[in-house]
Amino acid sequence: MGIRQTLVLPDGRTLAYRVFGDPEGFPVLTCHGGLMSGLDAETGDELARERGIALISPDRPGIGGTSLRPGHGTLDWAQSDVTALLDHLGASGVDMTRFGVTGWSEGGQYALAVARVHAHRVTRVVIVAGALPLDEPGTLAALNGTDRRLAWLSERTPWIARGVFGAMRTAVRLAPALAVRASGRALDSSDARLLRSRITWFSRAVGEGLADTRGAVEEYNAFVGAWGFAPSEVSVPVVVHQGAADRLVPAAWAHELAGRLPDARVRLYPDEGHFIVVTRRAEVLDEFAADAASRAAP
Numbered sequence: 001m002g003i004r005q006t007l008v009l010p011d012g013r014t015l016a017y018r019v020f021g022d023p024e025g026f027p028v029l030t031c032h033g034g035l036m037s038g039l040d041a042e043t044g045d046e047l048a049r050e051r052g053i054a055l056i057s058p059d060r061p062g063i064g065g066t067s068l069r070p071g072h073g074t075l076d077w078a079q080s081d082v083t084a085l086l087d088h089l090g091a092s093g094v095d096m097t098r099f100g101v102t103g104w105s106e107g108g109q110y111a112l113a114v115a116r117v118h119a120h121r122v123t124r125v126v127i128v129a130g131a132l133p134l135d136e137p138g139t140l141a142a143l144n145g146t147d148r149r150l151a152w153l154s155e156r157t158p159w160i161a162r163g164v165f166g167a168m169r170t171a172v173r174l175a176p177a178l179a180v181r182a183s184g185r186a187l188d189s190s191d192a193r194l195l196r197s198r199i200t201w202f203s204r205a206v207g208e209g210l211a212d213t214r215g216a217v218e219e220y221n222a223f224v225g226a227w228g229f230a231p232s233e234v235s236v237p238v239v240v241h242q243g244a245a246d247r248l249v250p251a252a253w254a255h256e257l258a259g260r261l262p263d264a265r266v267r268l269y270p271d272e273g274h275f276i277v278v279t280r281r282a283e284v285l286d287e288f289a290a291d292a293a294s295r296a297a298p
Helices: 038-050 074-091 107-117 145-156 158-174 176-184 189-197 199-209 213-224 252-260 281-286 289-296
Strands: 005-008 014-021 026-031 053-058 099-104 122-128 238-243 264-269
Touching: 005 074, 014 038, 014 074, 026 038, 026 107, 026 289, 038 053, 038 199, 038 281, 053 074, 074 107, 099 107, 107 122, 145 158, 145 213, 158 176, 158 199, 158 213, 176 189, 176 199, 189 199, 238 252, 252 264
Parallel strands: 026 053, 026 099, 099 122, 122 238, 238 264
Antiparallel strands: 005 014, 014 053
């Protein structure tokens, strides 16, 4: 599973997506992390299949096989690209009248945007190590140093940022083990161990995420830009999964974000970090168990 599929969007651009798990199962739209691509959902393929879930994983603009859309934001992605994807899947025979949404890291804000735009169709949202709105005063300063620097370069000197992203792409393609070792220095020990055991997955997902360095620049600009909506406007139930040892996203943000959402709770993993998207994939998918069971019932 997970073969790249494409569709032509109303504006003439191409959107690429993959389906992992059970293609006939309950659909869950998954929003990939930053510096990654839709391939990041690949680690959930078998677990989703066992649970009767179809993980639908699109690439965002300028990432992987999706065409660039300069200046795209969080909310307008849900309004444009996601709406077109839902229409396409529906026309292809996939029942998208009700679906779940999950998002990891940067993908968390996109998952909430989908719930904001398609509230009448979304059953629930599961955020994994998501951020607060980074355009709020003082919030960006609490983000990890690497992301702050890349965001600054993307906004102020995008040509330099593209050079940095290009070097990262070359590293994961030509020397993936060394790239993983370098990435692990900024992570807690559990994340570093996980990456060493998933070198192929990590290098492929990051390689696709940086295929067009212009897209990486746009991703960072959207990451730190205004969401276009307030968390309080998301009416569907939300669960925030967070590793307490996360060095990329402050663990305290999970409770703060949940406190701003009308119907939310937090699930904390005391000794784990940012890559709970892999180690706790089963727990994340189990949040959709009732939806999957209802879909499977005669």
